[in-house]
Amino acid sequence: MIEKREFKSLGHADHGWLNARHHFSFANYYDPARMGWGAIRVWNDDEIAANSGFPPHPHRDMEIITYVRSGAITHQDSMGNQGRTGAGDVQVMSAGTGVRHAEYNLESEQTTLFQIWIEPKRTGGSPSWGAKPFPKGERSGKFVTLASGFAEDGDALPIRADARVMGATLKAGESVDYAVGDGRHVYLVPATGALDIDGVRFDARDGAALKGGQTVKITAIDEAEIVLVDSE
Secondary structure, eight states: OEEEEOGGGSEEEEOSSEEEEESSOBTTBOOTTOSOBTTEEEEEEEEEOTTEEEEEEEEOSOEEEEEEEESEEEEEETTSOEEEEETTOEEEEEOTTOEEEEEEEOSSSOEEEEEEEEOOSSSOOOOEEEEEOOOGGGGBTSOEEEEESSTTOTTSEEOSSSOEEEEEEEOTTOEEEEEEOTTOEEEEEEEESOEEETTEEEOTTOEEEEESSEEEEEEESSSEEEEEEEEO
């Protein structure tokens, strides 16, 4: 019911300016057992060197969520959007019928982030982009929805998938329960700190794949920052 994917087992590509780890098959990393988890198709753990980044490139029919862990990323796209997203904050892009974008680290220090791709509930539609700050203090001891495809999550950034991207910060020894609905797929990663999930230890940047129809207890072994995706 809980699959552990240790950080050291992830796909790895070091391009010098980009040191990337792949929780699922991506680019030159292919593992037929790790093609995705439900509608979650990509979870990349990227370290981007100062004054470097991804030049313009295309996407379509994918929901792309960027969670910045440290530093900042500056976004530019073919729709005319531009914005800087700092540590703890989130940006989302619905690629729709097609968009070109670039992501640069214009800072004087390394930027680290999670980039998550979720398959949309239907293809097509006009592309869109948005970003929003989410103060970590507001998610202390609980999960807060950062991006969502559900109308009732009005404070979250909208995505076009039956999914939620959530974040929580836990103090050492603090616990939170999470119910995984029947037929749902949850994937979570501690950005920092170590967790105990129903008796299994997960260190920082390990992945946990949770099957539907269970409630798990997540306990911080030390102070932890968690990112979680709940999808079809």
